[in-house]
Amino acid sequence: MEEMTLNVSTAALCADGLSRMYGAIRALDEVNLTLDRGITGLLGPNGAGKTTLLSILATVNEPDTGRVSVFGLDPRDRAERVEIRRRLGYLPQELRYHRHFTVAGFLDYVAILKEITDRRRRADEVARVLAALGLERRARTRIRALSGGMRQRLAIAQALLGQPELLILDEPTAGLDPEQRLRFRELLSGLPGDPVIVLSTHQADDIAAICPKVVVLLQGRVRFAGTPSELAATASGRVWAAAERDPGAHLSWRGGDSRWRHIGDNPPDGAELVAPTVEDGYLLLSHAVVSDDRH
Amino acid sequence: MTSPVVPCAGGPSGVELLASYAAGTVEPAVVWSVEAHLPGCARCRCALSGHVDQQRLVRNRSVLLVRAAIGDEGPVRRLICRFGVHDHLLRLLAATPSLRRSWLLSIVGVLAAVVGEAAAVRYGWIPSGRPGGLAGYSDPEVLAPFLLVAPLIVLAGVAAAFLPVFDPAYRLAVAAPFSGVTLLLVRTVSALAAALVPVVGAAFVLPGPGWLPAALLLPSLALSAFALAAATVMSPRAAAVAAGVAWVLPALLLATAHVPLLIVQRPAQVACAAVLCASFLVLLARHDRFELGWKR
Amino acid sequence: MRLEAEERDDAALLRAVARGDEEALAALYDRHAGWLTVRLTRRCAMPDLVDHAIQDTFLAVWRKAGSYRGGADVAGFIWGIGIRRLIDLIRRENGPRPLLWRAEPEAVVSAEEQVLVGIEHGRLGQALARLSPELRGAIEATVLDGLTCAEAAVLLGVAEGTVKSRCHRARQALRAALAADQAGSESPALRREAWGTS
Numbered sequence: 001m002e003e004m005t006l007n008v009s010t011a012a013l014c015a016d017g018l019s020r021m022y023g024a025i026r027a028l029d030e031v032n033l034t035l036d037r038g039i040t041g042l043l044g045p046n047g048a049g050k051t052t053l054l055s056i057l058a059t060v061n062e063p064d065t066g067r068v069s070v071f072g073l074d075p076r077d078r079a080e081r082v083e084i085r086r087r088l089g090y091l092p093q094e095l096r097y098h099r100h101f102t103v104a105g106f107l108d109y110v111a112i113l114k115e116i117t118d119r120r121r122r123a124d125e126v127a128r129v130l131a132a133l134g135l136e137r138r139a140r141t142r143i144r145a146l147s148g149g150m151r152q153r154l155a156i157a158q159a160l161l162g163q164p165e166l167l168i169l170d171e172p173t174a175g176l177d178p179e180q181r182l183r184f185r186e187l188l189s190g191l192p193g194d195p196v197i198v199l200s201t202h203q204a205d206d207i208a209a210i211c212p213k214v215v216v217l218l219q220g221r222v223r224f225a226g227t228p229s230e231l232a233a234t235a236s237g238r239v240w241a242a243a244e245r246d247p248g249a250h251l252s253w254r255g256g257d258s259r260w261r262h263i264g265d266n267p268p269d270g271a272e273l274v275a276p277t278v279e280d281g282y283l284l285l286s287h288a289v290v291s292d293d294r295h
Numbered sequence: 296m297t298s299p300v301v302p303c304a305g306g307p308s309g310v311e312l313l314a315s316y317a318a319g320t321v322e323p324a325v326v327w328s329v330e331a332h333l334p335g336c337a338r339c340r341c342a343l344s345g346h347v348d349q350q351r352l353v354r355n356r357s358v359l360l361v362r363a364a365i366g367d368e369g370p371v372r373r374l375i376c377r378f379g380v381h382d383h384l385l386r387l388l389a390a391t392p393s394l395r396r397s398w399l400l401s402i403v404g405v406l407a408a409v410v411g412e413a414a415a416v417r418y419g420w421i422p423s424g425r426p427g428g429l430a431g432y433s434d435p436e437v438l439a440p441f442l443l444v445a446p447l448i449v450l451a452g453v454a455a456a457f458l459p460v461f462d463p464a465y466r467l468a469v470a471a472p473f474s475g476v477t478l479l480l481v482r483t484v485s486a487l488a489a490a491l492v493p494v495v496g497a498a499f500v501l502p503g504p505g506w507l508p509a510a511l512l513l514p515s516l517a518l519s520a521f522a523l524a525a526a527t528v529m530s531p532r533a534a535a536v537a538a539g540v541a542w543v544l545p546a547l548l549l550a551t552a553h554v555p556l557l558i559v560q561r562p563a564q565v566a567c568a569a570v571l572c573a574s575f576l577v578l579l580a581r582h583d584r585f586e587l588g589w590k591r
Numbered sequence: 592m593r594l595e596a597e598e599r600d601d602a603a604l605l606r607a608v609a610r611g612d613e614e615a616l617a618a619l620y621d622r623h624a625g626w627l628t629v630r631l632t633r634r635c636a637m638p639d640l641v642d643h644a645i646q647d648t649f650l651a652v653w654r655k656a657g658s659y660r661g662g663a664d665v666a667g668f669i670w671g672i673g674i675r676r677l678i679d680l681i682r683r684e685n686g687p688r689p690l691l692w693r694a695e696p697e698a699v700v701s702a703e704e705q706v707l708v709g710i711e712h713g714r715l716g717q718a719l720a721r722l723s724p725e726l727r728g729a730i731e732a733t734v735l736d737g738l739t740c741a742e743a744a745v746l747l748g749v750a751e752g753t754v755k756s757r758c759h760r761a762r763q764a765l766r767a768a769l770a771a772d773q774a775g776s777e778s779p780a781l782r783r784e785a786w787g788t789s
Contacts, residue, residue, distance in 0.1 A: 055466075058470050059469075059470060060466055060469050060470050078583070082472050083472075085470055085471055085472040086472040088470060090466070090467065090470040092466040092467070092470075095464065095466070095467070096463035096464065097463055097464060098390055098462075098463055098464065099463075100395065101389070101390075102364060102365075103364070104361050104364035104365045105364070105365055105366075105389060106464075108365045108386060109386065109387070109389065109390050109464075110464070110467055110471070112383045112386055112387060112473065113467060113468055113471035113472075113473045113478075114471055114472065114473070115471075115472050115473055117381065117383045119362075119382055119383070120358070120362075122383075123358045123361045123362045123365065124354075124358050126361045126365075127354075127357035127358050127360070127361045130357070130361065131357060136357065136360070139360060139361055139364035140363075140364040158467065
């Protein structure tokens with residue numbers, strides 16, 4: 001298990017020993033995390049605790065144990081919590097909307113929640129995020145008339161209001177087609193002020209495409225923290241291709257070229273090793289955790 | 296048609312002239328000529344546009360379209376703003392469920408049904424099995440459904456202001472720096488006002504004692520304040536249910552005892568006033584609990 | 592011919608705006624915001640205020656497009672709204688007086704401009720040029736912009752009485768300058784304008 005080797009005291013966001021239970025389910029288990037400027041991806045399957053972790057970092061939930069420090073501020077103190085929220089842009093999972101709102105009206109509402117009280121500054125900000133997400137022509141459309149992809153872009157847009165220093169995005173790419181995902185990546189890397197960005201996903205290719213740093217969360221614990229290429233490298237020598245299915249592999253599937261791809265601890269002699277991808281590393285890790293549990 | 300007096304943008308001297316005008320370096324008398332010429336000549340107007348910073352034009356354009364889309368500055372809004380209410384507080388009301396037309400329409404529907412039924416019984420359109428009305432006073436039992444329902448309607452409006460289930464974007468409000476107390480106050484006060492108007496109006500229409508509309512105010516306010524105060528102690532949903540039960544039980548008891556009006560008569564009014572004061576005190580002491588979502 | 596076609600287009604756009612067509616509003620903006628910006632900047636040198644005035648103007652057009660009766664041309668209609676929005680903003684601003692008159696009369700007058708002044712206004716133009724900036728400002732606000740004395744007072748940042756007395760002195764000065772030379776090449780229409788409507 002690797003830790004980020006950053007100097008903790010200068011890190012922008014620091015989580016220490018976070019735990020959270022929902023009834024009998026352990027959603028988070030002693031999670032330690034440090035995050036700095038730039039994009040970090042949180043990778044894990046549904047139910048791994050990503051949403052819980054992100055909601056704690058966004059000061060929406062409290063941990064049962066553990067501490068969080070955001071830009072040196074402690075969310076347990078009321079005034080500091082409000083100060084964190086001033087610098088925060090949050091995209092919750094499956095955001096629901098007041099259906100009667102228009103796109104511009106909804107963004108105006110969120111801008112007020114972010115304490116932008118001057119009417120003209122609000123309109124300026126709303127215009128800015130509409131342009132950034134390509135929604136200018138939809139300003140007067142009712143949200144209930146938007147497609148799923150547009151609603152997702154709207155959800156991302158509201159997080160960008162006020163140019164936050166900390167962006168917490170829970171499954172931002174859900175419902176976006178590949179071209180939109182590309183735009184999203186360009187958008188994130190072009191944000192002014194170099195904010196701290198954390199986004200969660202259960203798709204490894206999002207990580208490979210967007211995030212220079214990745215944290216893998218499985219069953220409430222951090223299993224990996226590093227770069228995507230390091231994650232891929234954990235599977236080096238353990239991924240091979242063959243014409244037929246190999247029963248000795250942990251995971252096998254048929255690729256588009258109708259060859260079988262295998263991931264396992266012991267590739268057979270003479271097997272054709274292939275370069276591992278981020279997804280391979282993730283799958284290997286995931287399998288290891290699951291089989292640990294079985295024993 | 297005579298030719299324009301000022302050289303138009305079509306000619307070379309006209310172009311220079313417009314450039315100087317845009318830069319502010321022409322003689323005042325020439326300025327007059329140019330400005331008198333502009334409303335009549337689209338070509339010059341167009342040429343003049345070229346001298347403005349295009350980025351500035353684009354920026355103003357997008358802000359304009361957003362403001363047109365949001366639809367601010369209606370006459371009602373400007374009137375209210377003259378009384379010192381901040382414009383952004385008014386815009387918050389757009390997200391309040393109890394101010395939506397659908398909500399208000401359903402309130403009116405419920406009240407119409409209750410009042411209609413009461414009137415039908417009172418005026419004998421529906422046989423009720425009881426003797427006709429007392430002199431100057433309707434049979435109090437006819438009022439029982441209304442007395443049960445009216446303050447609950449007000450309570451429902453207020454509950455919609457603070458229950459998370461009525462706010463689809465609740466998590467956004469939690470994660471935002473805007474004061475939860477202010478948000479709650481704005482929504483509650485407007486929900487109260489919006490709900491009290493049809494309720495009191497229905498009381499006027501109802502065939503009942505003349506003091507009924509006024510007598511409804513204190514119980515409605517007390518119930519709402521009680522719900523809010525309870526929400527600082529228990530979960531919001533439990534608080535709303537507790538307040539509802541606190542009204543329904545006595546109302547039903549008194550109705551079965553054939554004295555439903557007791558619930559709005561003098562002793563009950565005193566009790567409501569006491570509950571209102573106590574709730575206020577609790578709210579004052581514990582108002583910071585209304586930071587949305589945060590339990591400890 | 593083409594100019595008349597454009598004018599009809601403007602009126603048609605305005606009718607479309609009255610029906611709630613947002614594209615028409617954008618088209619109207621594209622046509623008119625540029626010159627309006629320049630002309631308003633000549634009245635108020637604070638660019639933020641001018642930006643807000645531009646936005647407010649077209650918002651007002653958005654709301655009031657139905658009130659356009661086709662009398663004045665569309666550009667004049669928009670200017671009337673624009674200058675009043677600017678005055679509204681200046682009044683609310685209430686801070687340091689906005690700068691006016693970026694024009695520098697000492698700047699080199701080109702030959703074309705001299706000819707223009709001569710043909711266009713004759714003696715009146717020269718008399719105007721000789722007026723002091725404050726008097727000229729008062730005349731311009733009340734005559735060219737068509738403002739009331741109260742509105743002109745806000746725009747110029749002075750009291751209403753001051754505006755009235757300045758207009759009076761300006762008219763006296765112009766009358767004197769014109770009377771000093773009987774040569775009549777000034778256009779009668781401009782002379783009527785100079786005396787104003789009051």
